[in-house]
Amino acid sequence: MNSQRLRLLFFFACLLLLPAHEALAELVVVVNARSGVAVMTRNEIINIFFGRYRQFFNGVEAQPVDLVDSHADRARFYSALVGKDLSDVNAYWSRQVFSGRMQPPPRVANPDEVMKWVSAHPGGIGFVDLAKADARVRVVYEFKP
């Protein structure tokens, strides 16, 4: 194998690893502080954000909120949660919407609005940087590096 090929291979290897690196930043999943939910598993979070089952274990209806595609945290979140590219996530939702099954979570423009949504809805659940999470919400899941 010549060196040019090796370099190409290295380049592609980097491309593959890129999303994993991005996921290292400290994104956390937060819920409304009064929801009675203290901790969640990854699968429970997937079930809520993908609309498979939108209820917390204690019977409170989950009200997830998402970010717009143009905010970088959205790609980070889905990459960390399910290892999926945003186009996969959008393809999933186009199937749900156009088959008439369900609507995706509402989308807001930035993490401040995520915090506002989560604290304003009893079953609110969203994702923000750990530094953003304040007393209005409770951190129920951290993406481990």
Place this chain on the structure above:
Amino acid sequence: MTRQRADILLRQAAGSFFAIAILLVQLLIAPQVAANEESAFSLHGFGTLGVARTTGNQAEFVRDLSQPRGATNHWDARVDSVLGLQANWQLTPQLEAVIQATSRYRYDRTFTPEISWAFLKYDPNPQLSLRAGRLGTEFFMLADSRLVGYSYLPVRPPGDFFWYLPFYAIDGADLAVTVPVGEDVLRGKVYYGVSDANIPLADKQWKIDGSAMAGGYLDYQAGAWLFRLSYANIRFSHEMPIDDVLAAYLPPAQAAQASQYLTTANTRSHYYSLGAIYDSGPWLFQLMLNKIKQGSNIFQSSEGGYVLAGYRIAQVTPYLGYSWIHSDSRGNTLNPVVASIMADSHADQNTTILGARWDFAHNMAIKAQWDAIRGEPASIFPYRQERAAWTGKTDVFSVTMDFVF
């Protein structure tokens, strides 16, 4: 097909697309005012611009039974091109109204837009969902999003699995129940309604509107795995328009007997299927199996299935698939005329699928696919205009651009 005819069809297609585009603009402008006070209205759309061709002209390749003509060895835009628009109104947190219109090449050889869905959805709690109106049918897994190219990996749902399914909607109701099982989710659905479809035959149409359809399925979602068991049936309400063919080739007594023997009205077809999907990180894997029991002697019962695997590398997802369909010829054929009519529903072939999806821009994808169809010369069921020289083997090349907005 002559160039002139192709031109007319293209113009019809362009006309319909244009009409929908105008409708879209009107809808976008009008509710914008309302949307400021009430964000409960949303309008979205999907579409595919695609061309397909085969390597021969002994038979025309169609996407499913609802298409009267198909592709041969010239690039053809009719097989895969579609445009859809959908409006959703959230009337209350529990109640939603949905209406969807689509334009695609259909049974009457036009792109006339149709109302594909128009229903009310009522979700009193996270466990229950009720819908009533015109609904998408999931006779087989993923069957209710067959037209939304952006939502799946290959160019089109594998034909060997879906050809027998020209039904897209029912006028009726469905009920879905979702139950958590630890971290897994169990979901069951039942539906009942009547079809409003037409199936094109050589120069006529077989009306299946008014045919009662009922069915249900069970889904089990465990992490990245989704399993599905489903059953459905349809009771056809109309006879196939074959009496004049029978009368032309058979003496009256035999024609009457043949007509009786090939009756479709009040016969029932049963659809069973089993599916498994694994969807995790860059990997996608699907396995689907079906078994169709046909009540009428004019159709052959069949078994089919497909496997599909894809792996995403950055924005490109190459995929590989294999599908098959085999139908059982019936023993008793009465006479050669009846035998030739019954042979029309014979399918015995497999298809190797190789392609790639490229998510080149936000909410847009380009796909290129090669279908290597290898079948018996007698396998003519899913094709149109097949000739005596048909070998049962052909290759289909397709390029599509899918989008959602």
